Amino acid sequence: MTSVADPRAFLRALFDTAVAAALPTSQLSRFLPPPPKGRTLVVGAGKGAAAMAHAIEDMWPGPLSGLAVTRYGHGLPTRAIEVIEAAHPNPDIASETAARRILAEASALGEDDLLLCLISGGGSALMALPAPGLTLDDKKAVTRELLKSGAAIDEINAVRKHLSAIKGGRLAAAAAPAQVVTLMVSDVPGDDPAVIASGPTVADPSTFADARAVIEKYGIAVPDTVRRHLEQATEESVKPGDPRLARTTAHLVATPQDALEAAADLAYRAGIAPLILGNALEGESREVARVIAAMARQATLYDQPATPPCVLLSGGETTVTVRGNGRGGRNAEFLLALAVALGGHDKVWAIACDTDGIDGTEDNAGAILTPDTLARAAALGVDAKARLADNDGYGFFSALGDLVVTGPTRTNVNDFRAVLILP
Incomplete structure (x- = not known):
């Protein structure tokens, strides 16, 4: 049983489970x-x-x-x-x-x-x-x-x-x-x-x-x-x-669906209601983040689409139109935009990582968002909105020590996102 006494560890366990389900070696012999x-x-x-x-x-x-x-x-x-x-x-x-x-x-x-x-x-x-x-x-x-x-x-x-x-x-x-x-x-x-x-x-x-x-x-x-x-x-x-x-x-x-279903099963066994939003979400990373932030708020206010504790799971491949000079892949961009949209919500945690272990061209798979992400950034003099405008999700989460670094996983079923909403 995975406990949410440590939400950060729980999110990482969801990602690791998703990656394990995407490893092709156990399925090759069937075909x-x-x-x-x-x-x-x-x-x-x-x-x-x-x-x-x-x-x-x-x-x-x-x-x-x-x-x-x-x-x-x-x-x-x-x-x-x-x-x-x-x-x-x-x-x-x-x-x-x-x-x-x-x-x-x-x-x-x-x-x-x-x-x-x-x-x-x-x-x-x-x-x-x-x-x-x-x-x-x-x-x-x-x-x-x-x-x-x-x-x-x-x-x-x-x-x-x-x-x-x-x-x-x-x-x-x-x-x-x-x-x-x-x-x-x-x-x-x-x-x-x-x-x-x-x-x-x-x-x-x-x-x-x-x-x-x-x-x-x-x-x-x-x-x-x-x-x-x-x-x-x-x-x-x-x-x-x-x-x-x-x-x-x-x-x-x-497939991406295999990864999401494995993570959903882990959440269910931990007493967390899993909602798979889709395995093929596309669009600008920051726009997808705004939508999912709104869904997280809806859950905290109205118990919809599920009563917390719950976790919103999604996959797919978002995109980033690069306008700034910062560093960062689409998962870091998603999480930074999610942080800005949530404004430090005290009930919401999240992870977003590429299942191949590399977010864009960087050395991280993605990052983790916590309720105090914006507060910790502000204490360090790191402006979240300015970093987002500069497409610098990597720099933002690196400053906080919240990058997820796995090294090559030797599989790839696209991005994995989990937004954990606690009571």
Whole structure:
């Protein structure tokens, strides 16, 4: 039984439980196909790729080989599957090298062979192969601007797929006629396989026109080469019904909902009423914070939507339109905006963390909010509203000693938020 005598520890236990439920290793064996007559090639991309590759080596009943690319610091020792580390969220030369090698090895497969793909969040940046006529610098420039723009992940990945030689089903098409089985850890709202890591092995319903619309919507400045590529639209991504995908299947092995349900079960056993608000919340972090702050106030005043003690749980991927010069990911931004909106409410505590252990590009997973957060900040001369205006959630919570630092978790089912409301 977890006690709320220590709300900070309880919130951290909720997050740790959510992450544990998102680890793919316990679920992989359920979805493994029989060994093929020919070769088994394992390829992976994402923050969970090394952990998944490590697990596959222990589970697979026959010979295999392969290559997996993960974020710097997220690797694990493997025997038969080579692990490469690369940059995230903006790709580097290691990302391109890994993608080029993966595509070449998949292209060499035959009808009796199996391509086993291990895909998790972060794969879009970690396996980055520019389309013909584009350079890695082109892709980096566009990615950098998209990440600052406040665009949703499906919009960002619609662009990425149309600047790529490997995403949007192209990896599976290159492997045809081999059998392709993809095991995916979802980090996207709605768990759409075509959006997870930009869907390298699944059909892509988005188009060049969609990609151009995203660029125009957010006023993204793109290199001339990128603009010409999007306008010429000479080679679309692989569409539903393409015969090259006839022998492909994809399975979700861990999702945001799994994480939320595990946390809800822990809360229930602790005597705290859990309310799952949704596993796919999107929008500006500070706007989502205002809504959830209003819900927390409603619970304290009117016992709605639940009577305290209760906890509001949510997942998804919010966005931050960067206007300041501070440090901080979307979870720190959410919590700082929540603190401002609550104004030091004495009944509300909260945690917001990325389940991969990295909030944006910082070294923390997220942070914890306590009833006295604003008071402690003021005593240190730290202005919460000014820090929020500067997008400096990391700096704010670092000054208070309230960052949550886990290191790489080697999974990723997006953000986890828990708002604890006490009587």
